[in-house]
Amino acid sequence: MRTAIWAGVAAAAICGVIGVTIWQVYPGAPDDPFADCAGGASAASIGGPFELVNAEGKTVTDKDVITEPALIYFGYTFCPDVCPLDTVRNAEAVDILAERGYAVTPVFISIDPARDTPEAVGDFAANISEKMVGLTGSAEQVDAASKAYRTYYNAHTDDDPDYYLVDHSTFTYLTLPDTGFAGFFKRELTGEQLADRVQCFLDAG
Secondary structure (H helix, E strand, O other): OHHHHHHHHHHHHHHHHHHHHHHHHOOOOOOOOOOOOOOOOOOOOOOOOOEEEEOOOOEEEHHHHOOOOEEEEEEOOOOOOHHHHHHHHHHHHHHHHHHOOOOOEEEEEEOOOOOOOHHHHHHHHHHHOOOOEEEEOOHHHHHHHHHHOOOOEEEOOOOOOOOOOEEEOOOEEEEEOOOEEEEEEOOOOOHHHHHHHHHHHHHHO
């Protein structure tokens, strides 16, 4: 029995060495330039093209919006607490990064298209930061963008058709104009901590 166990361990070790070797020398092996930055994996299948509506009522795509590194947050304007706090934190991080010489755009995407008109998301974004981009869209457009970034949301419209709450995920996503999704960040970070994390990605890229 003991011989069999050691044989299994040896086989596993050999497989591990082979795996590492293939990872290092195989030309198609993925390379993550952001491996040393805390906040998510650049190789993850997150993000991608989207089509939404901006505050002026104009249909825009991800190419129109993400012209520089962007911090993307999915929320809704009727949110009583989490969304305002998170978006203010994101705007603070963007301001700190600007002082350090980095240009980053904060983006707010509504997951409540039934109530969040272009005017509503525009006012919400403008109250947070003059640089923040507010986006909404049809239910189908919003759902497609949410699925691209693997976010979750669920509107409790049965509770109250006008003043319902929406459960939703609260990650902030760093997306770069050329390479796409780079990393994601939890809401526990302060503005300065988020700025530090984002700077790591920007320096590495």
